[in-house]
Amino acid sequence: MSATVPIRNQVSETVPVRYQVGERVRVRHAVSGGHLRTPHYCRGHTGVIERVCGRFPNPEELAFGHSGLPSLPLYRVRFRSRELWPDYQESENDMIEIEIFQHWLEADHG
Amino acid sequence: MADAPVSSSVVPTASAMSTASAASAAAPAGATASATSKSGPADLAQGDYRRLQAAVEELLILKGIVNRDEIDREVAAMDARSHQRGAAVVARAWCDPQFKAQLLSDAPAAVRSMGIEFGPMHLIVVENTPAVHNVIVCTLCSCYPRALMGMPPQWYKSIEYRSRVVREPRSVLAEFGLTLPPAVTIRVHDSTADMRYLVLPQQPEGTDGWSEQALAETLSADSLVGVALAKVAG
Amino acid sequence: MTHHLYFSLIEFMAQTGKDQQSKAPSAPNPSLLPGQWPDPYRGPHDMGGLAAGPVDTGDHALEEWEKRCWAINGLLRDPARGAAIGRANEALSGLDESRRHAEELGDRYRALAYGERAMHALARMLINRGVLTADEITARMEAHR
Numbered sequence: 001m002s003a004t005v006p007i008r009n010q011v012s013e014t015v016p017v018r019y020q021v022g023e024r025v026r027v028r029h030a031v032s033g034g035h036l037r038t039p040h041y042c043r044g045h046t047g048v049i050e051r052v053c054g055r056f057p058n059p060e061e062l063a064f065g066h067s068g069l070p071s072l073p074l075y076r077v078r079f080r081s082r083e084l085w086p087d088y089q090e091s092e093n094d095m096i097e098i099e100i101f102q103h104w105l106e107a108d109h110g
Numbered sequence: 111m112a113d114a115p116v117s118s119s120v121v122p123t124a125s126a127m128s129t130a131s132a133a134s135a136a137a138p139a140g141a142t143a144s145a146t147s148k149s150g151p152a153d154l155a156q157g158d159y160r161r162l163q164a165a166v167e168e169l170l171i172l173k174g175i176v177n178r179d180e181i182d183r184e185v186a187a188m189d190a191r192s193h194q195r196g197a198a199v200v201a202r203a204w205c206d207p208q209f210k211a212q213l214l215s216d217a218p219a220a221v222r223s224m225g226i227e228f229g230p231m232h233l234i235v236v237e238n239t240p241a242v243h244n245v246i247v248c249t250l251c252s253c254y255p256r257a258l259m260g261m262p263p264q265w266y267k268s269i270e271y272r273s274r275v276v277r278e279p280r281s282v283l284a285e286f287g288l289t290l291p292p293a294v295t296i297r298v299h300d301s302t303a304d305m306r307y308l309v310l311p312q313q314p315e316g317t318d319g320w321s322e323q324a325l326a327e328t329l330s331a332d333s334l335v336g337v338a339l340a341k342v343a344g
Numbered sequence: 345m346t347h348h349l350y351f352s353l354i355e356f357m358a359q360t361g362k363d364q365q366s367k368a369p370s371a372p373n374p375s376l377l378p379g380q381w382p383d384p385y386r387g388p389h390d391m392g393g394l395a396a397g398p399v400d401t402g403d404h405a406l407e408e409w410e411k412r413c414w415a416i417n418g419l420l421r422d423p424a425r426g427a428a429i430g431r432a433n434e435a436l437s438g439l440d441e442s443r444r445h446a447e448e449l450g451d452r453y454r455a456l457a458y459g460e461r462a463m464h465a466l467a468r469m470l471i472n473r474g475v476l477t478a479d480e481i482t483a484r485m486e487a488h489r
Binding site: 158159160161162163164165166167168169170173174175176180181184185188189247249250251252261263264265267268269270271272273274276277282285286300337 | 396399401406414416425428436454460
């Protein structure tokens with residue numbers, strides 16, 4: 001990691017809410033050696049913002065004893081079960097909703 | 111706050127626990143074994159975790175960080191919390207449309223109006239309808255609306271439930287004796303961060319005009335996380 | 345963008361394109377055995393979608409020591425607790441920190457019961473934070489033999 005990379009964001013920073021209800025998003029298909037609250041099964045998949053939950057301290061930082069600040073926007077993202085599991089055997093309307101922090105999401109433009 | 115070191119030199123239980131393991135070989139099996147893992151052998155017998163708990167508690171008391179009465183009080187409060195709180199909230203919602211509207215839009219405020227402080231977590235109440243059935247899980251650990259429900263049941267924390275309910279919810283619900291028509295949409299809520307979830311089940315048929323108390327008795331803990339329906343006893 | 349001190353994020357999708365995307369998140373392999381993970385970066389706790397046996401829908405009460413472990417964890421989350429050891433306004437326990445220590449059990453995660461993982465995590469967190477030493481814990485455990 002470059003020495004110029006700040007090791008902590010400014011605590012006073014307010015991280016803007018980037019996505020709105022109804023917007024299509026894709027979960028980053030990424031990994032980390034740390035502590036994550038983004039389940040493996042949704043990574044790389046697209047869903048729709050169901051609601052904006054507010055801002056909460058970053059669990060990936062809290063897990064190592066840091067403040068988790070600045071708090072990050074947290075969303076509930078709705079996925080079709082068949083999007084997550086292409087061979088999903090049950091009803092095609094079934095869905096799963098997952099809380100995902102903003103830095104794990106990117107806009108999905110189809 | 112000081113940075114917590116993460117080097118392997120602070121992986122202490124290697125020493126603490128290998129000593130414990132050696133000790134356990136000779137230890138009397140004084141501990142009951144009712145909660146031992148079904149999934150395989152552990153490094154430590156269950157009695158070792160009991161001893162680990164006792165050791166940590168005593169040290170924290172010796173250092174003046176906590177005292178025994180405080181722990182006892184926390185345990186008593188834990189024992190006093192049960193799904194009856196959640197059931198009372200749902201029964202109120204069935205009887206009072208205004209309360210129900212608030213419960214669905216701002217659940218922490220609604221339960222606070224009943225004298226229940228939800229605590230630092232946020233509460234979301236999801237409503238079952240003839241078309242949609244909600245099921246709650248925490249695939250990553252065991253997040254559960256404890257303030258309204260008490261401690262989660264064993265199955266909620268199990269590897270089997272956490273692994274499968276997102277992938278094959280109907281098969282899992284069938285194991286609880288609940289079969290839903292294919293036309294009903296299942297909405298599974300994975301409680302992965304700071305929200306906690308309570309299901310607002312459909313009111314059982316034939317209970318119109320019942321008191322809140324009688325209605326609350328139709329609600330099991332299972333029904334409030336969506337693996338059962340509300341139902342009239344008998 | 346958040347920068348992570350301990351582990352920089354690795355973007356797989358950009359590197360490997362559609363092929364990688366179609367492979368993962370993979371459908372659970374029915375033959376997958378506990379402890380065999382399709383992705384080395386998938387923690388042992390991150391089990392949504394993996395194959396598993398039938399759910400035992402019964403319940404049994406927590407044991408007293410499990411409740412006390414949980415109670416202590418809750419009490420230590422109060423930032424007022426640190427003052428007793430000269431660490432004013434410092435909570436001595438954190439939920440995500442406790443989860444992280446349980447996840448670091450690796451393959452042992454599945455072998456332990458829920459309460460055992462919680463107790464393991466509490467002890468490690470307290471040692472990691474310098475609240476207790478491993479040696480004093482060992483000595484106290486010996487006394488309970």
